Ligand SMILES: Nc1ncnc2c1ncn2[C@@H]1O[C@H](COP(=O)(O)OP(=O)(O)OP(=O)(O)O)[C@@H](O)[C@H]1O
């Protein structure tokens with residue numbers, strides 16, 4: 001895995017989150033507390049600044065700096081969740097070059113931190129199908145979009161949206177949408193399995 | 195949006211600066227952080243800390259001081275503070291007897307405080323915690339993130355704070371916390387939504403003549419909307435739900451907290467308190483402790499909440515009654 005491509009990935013992700021900041025917050029206003037866009041925009045912008053200031057040399061270091069920055073700048077639920085994902089990815093990237101193994105480690109980090117499983121209407125419902133498609137060798141923008149869209153049909157049982165019960169059905173999960181941006185920009189940046 | 199602020203992104207910072215300016219005898223701010231810490235800490239006692247998103251003032255910084263919290267970690271508006279900030283509070287507040295964290299039950303708060311605990315333990319600081327989930331508007335089931343933490347959290351600060359001041363150990367405080375939290379229950383009613391400064395519009399809207407029972411302190415949806423009714427009827431609805439949750443028995447002892455959500459005048463809070471008092475008397479309950487005012491607000495939400503604590507032990511009442519040196523108790 002190429003460190004420049006990974007940096008490019010983080011830049012594109014930041015841009016995408018910032019472009020869609022209002023949309024993410026609007027999604028969160030429907031089933032949460034309306035801060036997801038603000039939380040993610042604040043966090044990714046700080047990641048950019050940190051990457052520029054420290055210019056990490058390895059893929060593991062890029063992920064580590066990203067994770068630590070997200071943990072300390074995002075807050076909310078998504079801060080520790082994305083933060084744990086990137087910190088776990090950094091650990092994995094220290095021993096392997098396999099994107100599949102690295103993303104799987106990231107998902108494990110999210111699951112460990114938030115105690116959620118697939119099907120609870122969270123970001124996990126983007127991560128899990130993406131990893132499955134990557135393993136099967138058919139990850140595309142379409143698989144990502146389908147995974148994100150599917151969260152509309154799920155009833156939330158974790159996070160703030162769970163307070164709505166049945167009424168959470170029919171709305172996209174904001175964290176699943178921001179994770180969709182993460183994987184779309186991964187493809188755009190050309191970060192692949194070798 | 196009409197608010198007395200400067201830049202919306204700076205509201206928490208500006209507020210904390212004002213807070214420290216006004217109360218420099220009692221508290222200070224750890225520079226560059228959202229941590230408010232008490233000036234004179236009692237030596238060798240367990241440090242009690244709490245925190246969460248801002249917008250609930252005076253919670254939690256208003257309860258920092260002798261007899262209550264050692265420090266409060268103030269996050270962005272309605273958003274949990276981050277683990278590094280919580281860690282700062284833990285490090286600075288620790289007197290060697292360990293740190294006890296009072297956490298309101300929200301996924302964000304629970305995860306951030308949990309990460310901070312892991313970081314503190316790597317530095318050999320003993321940390322334990324309790325999760326407060328007093329809001330009975332939400333059902334406690336495996337299908338939700340569980341009941342939310344609301345105004346009853348202030349009772350937890352008070353009782354544990356008094357115990358810590360009295361020299362209780364970390365283990366004793368944990369045991370006490372586990373006993374009191376199941377005996378604290380809250381239910382609220384909202385007349386209007388809260389407007390977070392960075393959002394600029396209310397989190398939800400109610401018609402001119404509409405109210406909603408069970409709304410959360412971040413504007414989370416409640417369990418029923420209906421037409422506004424007299425205070426007596428609102429008290430009736432809320433007390434009957436609490437009655438069901440506690441299974442009131444005559445002669446039991448309780449404490450009550452009527453809490454304004456931000457825009458409800460004290461006049462209305464006292465009218466409601468009076469109605470609650472009559473209903474509790476009719477149930478044959480002894481109400482040994484009463485508190486009325488704004489303790490856990492939701493920015494400018496109009497409405498109020500009623501918290502009851504069943505006083506299973508006399509000691510709890512003593513802890514509630516001990517004077518404190520804080521801004522807002
Ligand atoms: N336990 C969990 N596991 C995985 N993802 C979760 C969990 N809880 C919440 N999420 C994700 O987090 C997203 C919400 O993030 P957001 O930044 O809005 O935090 P928040 O819940 O509002 O936090 P806070 O309560 O502190 O404001 C949800 O859309 C969901 O995808």
Ligand SMILES: [Mg+2]
Nearest residue numbers: 032033035036
């Ligand atoms: Mg949110």
